[in-house]
Amino acid sequence: MDFPLNLWDLSLWLAASSILLLVTSEVLLELIGRDRVRVDRMRVRNAGIAVAILFLVTIALRILEAVS
Amino acid sequence: MTPMQSQNPSVSKALVILPLSVVGLVAVSVFFYLRLDTIVHTELYRFELEFSSEWAEKYWANSWLILGSLVGVALVNFVSAMYMLARYRARNVQRPWAAAILLVIGICVAAACVAFFNRLESIVHGDLYRFDLQFSVEWAIPYWVNARWFLGLIGLLLAVDCTSLIYVIKIWAIENIAREKVIAWLLLLAGGGVLFLAWTYGSSISAFAGLGFILWGLVMLYAGSKRYVEESMLTTLIFPSLANLDRLLEDLDCRGKALFLPPEFLSDFEACRAYISVEKSGGPPKPEHIRGKENRVLLKEASGVIVEPPGAELTMLLEKRIGTSFTRVDLQFLQRELPKAFVEKLQLAKNLQIDVERSRIRVTINDFSLMGMYEKISSLVRVYSQIGSPVASAIGCALAKSTGELVSFENEVVSQRGRYLTIEYRIGSALGEK
Numbered sequence: 001m002d003f004p005l006n007l008w009d010l011s012l013w014l015a016a017s018s019i020l021l022l023v024t025s026e027v028l029l030e031l032i033g034r035d036r037v038r039v040d041r042m043r044v045r046n047a048g049i050a051v052a053i054l055f056l057v058t059i060a061l062r063i064l065e066a067v068s
Numbered sequence: 069m070t071p072m073q074s075q076n077p078s079v080s081k082a083l084v085i086l087p088l089s090v091v092g093l094v095a096v097s098v099f100f101y102l103r104l105d106t107i108v109h110t111e112l113y114r115f116e117l118e119f120s121s122e123w124a125e126k127y128w129a130n131s132w133l134i135l136g137s138l139v140g141v142a143l144v145n146f147v148s149a150m151y152m153l154a155r156y157r158a159r160n161v162q163r164p165w166a167a168a169i170l171l172v173i174g175i176c177v178a179a180a181c182v183a184f185f186n187r188l189e190s191i192v193h194g195d196l197y198r199f200d201l202q203f204s205v206e207w208a209i210p211y212w213v214n215a216r217w218f219l220g221l222i223g224l225l226l227a228v229d230c231t232s233l234i235y236v237i238k239i240w241a242i243e244n245i246a247r248e249k250v251i252a253w254l255l256l257l258a259g260g261g262v263l264f265l266a267w268t269y270g271s272s273i274s275a276f277a278g279l280g281f282i283l284w285g286l287v288m289l290y291a292g293s294k295r296y297v298e299e300s301m302l303t304t305l306i307f308p309s310l311a312n313l314d315r316l317l318e319d320l321d322c323r324g325k326a327l328f329l330p331p332e333f334l335s336d337f338e339a340c341r342a343y344i345s346v347e348k349s350g351g352p353p354k355p356e357h358i359r360g361k362e363n364r365v366l367l368k369e370a371s372g373v374i375v376e377p378p379g380a381e382l383t384m385l386l387e388k389r390i391g392t393s394f395t396r397v398d399l400q401f402l403q404r405e406l407p408k409a410f411v412e413k414l415q416l417a418k419n420l421q422i423d424v425e426r427s428r429i430r431v432t433i434n435d436f437s438l439m440g441m442y443e444k445i446s447s448l449v450r451v452y453s454q455i456g457s458p459v460a461s462a463i464g465c466a467l468a469k470s471t472g473e474l475v476s477f478e479n480e481v482v483s484q485r486g487r488y489l490t491i492e493y494r495i496g497s498a499l500g501e502k
Contacts, residue, residue, distance in 0.1 A: 004272040005279075013276055017283055039248060042412060043291035051283070 011058035014051055021048030083152040083167065083239075086232040087145035090174070090225050094142040097221035098135070104214040105131060107207060108192060117201040123191060130188040137181035141225065144174040148232070164236055171233045172257065178226050179261055183268050185219065248292025255285030303441040306458060310378055310451050316365075317450040322373055323348040326455040328468035328475040331395050333358045338393060340380035340465040342455060342477075345372035352474050377455060379462025386466060389413040394469035399424065402470045406463070416459075427496060429475075431463055433489040442482050442489075456480045460491045467493060 005013070025045035108127070113119070148170040155164060192211070197203075259281025266274035324345030331337035333355045341362045343353050350372060357367060358374065365373050387393055389409045394402065407420040410433070418435035438459070446452050455461055460480045468475040473496035480491045 002270070004266055004270045004275045009272065009276075010279075013279060017280070021287065039288070039291045041291075041415065044287060047287045047290060 007058055007061065011055060011062070014055035014058060018048050018052035018055055021051060082235050083232060084149050086228050087149035090145040090228050091142045093221055093225040093228065094138050097218050097225065098138055100214045100217040100221065101134065104211060104218060107211050107214065111207045112196065112201055115202045115204055115207055117196055118199045120199055123195045123199055126195070127188065127191050130184050130191065133184040134181055134188065137177045137184060140177045141174050141181070144170045144177065164239060168233065168236045171229055171236065175226060175229045175233070176261065178222055178229065180264065182219070182222055183265060187268070189215065248288050252285045252288035252292065255281045255288060259285055299438060299440050302438060303444050306378065307444055310445060310448055313375065313378070314448040314451045317344065317454060320346065320373055322346050324350045324372065324454070326377070326461070326464070326477045327352060328377065328464040328477070329358065330468045330472045330474060332472060334362050335360050337395050340377055340383050342375050342377045342461065343372050344375065344454060347371065377461035377465055379458035379460065380465060382458055382462035383465040386462065394466045397470050399471050402466060406466065427494055429467060429493040429495055431491045435487055436489050439482065439486050439489065452480070456491065463491060464493060467495065471495060
């Protein structure tokens with residue numbers, strides 16, 4: 001039984017997730033002062049950046065795979 | 069009887085009875101499963117099924133997984149019931165962490181059991197026909213009846229476990245549970261479940277969904293882990309000290325506007341102090357009259373008082389978040405970095421702008437999150453008009469430190485809709501002008 005996603009799928013998912021997280025962190029800024037937001041937008045942004053770095057790692061892996 | 073039992077006896081009993089009833093349900097479901105297993109291993113051979121290790125090994129593996137998971141569910145629920153019983157006897161039911169974790173494990177294992185059973189059914193209703201099995205209602209109806217009973221009992225068992233979990237949360241509701249954390253754990257659980265199913269059935273769409281749930285659960289856990297208190301708590305805590313300051317200014321009949329003192333006036337450069345003269349149009353004090361005496365309140369050499377502004381600690385916090393002392397930076401740096409600290413690091417406002425026009429400085433704060441405190445603070449006429457709110461005095465101190473000049477608080481205005489806060493200061497040489 002294999003995991004149904006390959007590295008390319010994961011790479012795409014990481015890219016989409018990082019964009020979503022970064023957009024969410026910016027949307028949270030709009031909510032400051034209007035509503036009680038209990039999520040730290042800086043941390044959401046950091047998570048977005050971390051996921052984006054993971055995406056770049058998968059790209060690097062793909063490049064290494066293609067070169068070798 | 070324990071305090072919790074007397075408060076909510078039905079909850080306390082339920083948390084022992086429900087997990088024990090799950091053990092009973094497991095026993096009955098094992099009975100139906102064994103009957104179903106007997107049909108496969110005896111009846112089906114009468115309908116031309118040929119034995120082969122090819123299907124038998126897969127069947128046995130799933131069969132053992134089903135029985136193992138059922139034993140696991142029973143064990144987990146039994147331990148949970150005993151744990152709650154022990155907690156009641158010890159008169160300690162405040163945070164039944166172990167019971168909650170055990171119940172969640174029980175729910176997950178029961179869900180896994182359903183997945184294993186579905187795989188087993190696909191073997192019986194798929195693979196076995198490749199080994200000459202002939203379909204007949206003679207074996208199929210008893211098989212289906214037992215299978216439905218088995219699945220029905222597992223469903224009931226899951227419902228009972230979920231009810232127990234709700235009761236645990238009900239006990240927990242006495243304490244403050246961060247909703248973000250509950251959501252995060254639910255997302256993680258759902259993600260784990262969906263990912264497991266995706267793995268089992270090889271569904272890539274479910275795998276994406278499961279990974280998404282897990283990612284957002286982790287983000288919620290990480291980003292929602294700070295402690296927050298209600299905005300009104302801040303006003304409640306700071307109001308008495310502000311009221312004392314207001315009474316002090318009233319009794320000493322100080323009428324001047326607060327002058328935030330630059331480091332030149334202080335023996336400790338990092339300290340924040342404000343001078344308030346007795347006279348409304350009193351001139352600025354001299355550094356030598358204040359230096360070394362900044363920890364006093366009353367001054368002999370100058371007709372005024374020295375106070376630690378209400379926002380002194382906020383200035384320190386801003387320095388900490390920016391990563392430098394305001395005594396080491398200039399006004400341009402403050403114009404650039406203070407909005408970042410306010411908006412991004414402390415998340416106190418949507419925007420902050422510092423405009424410098426000759427000797428006047430205007431600070432505009434957009435959508436300030438602590439706007440609610442102004443309703444109460446504005447009733448303290450002296451403090452509000454002479455030294456400003458904690459935010460106004462914090463920015464005043466920052467300006468005095470960075471410019472190295474005396475900064476006078478002029479006024480603080482909240483816009484009618486409460487979305488904008490404007491604070492005005494005067495700086496340096498203009499202080500003598502009217």
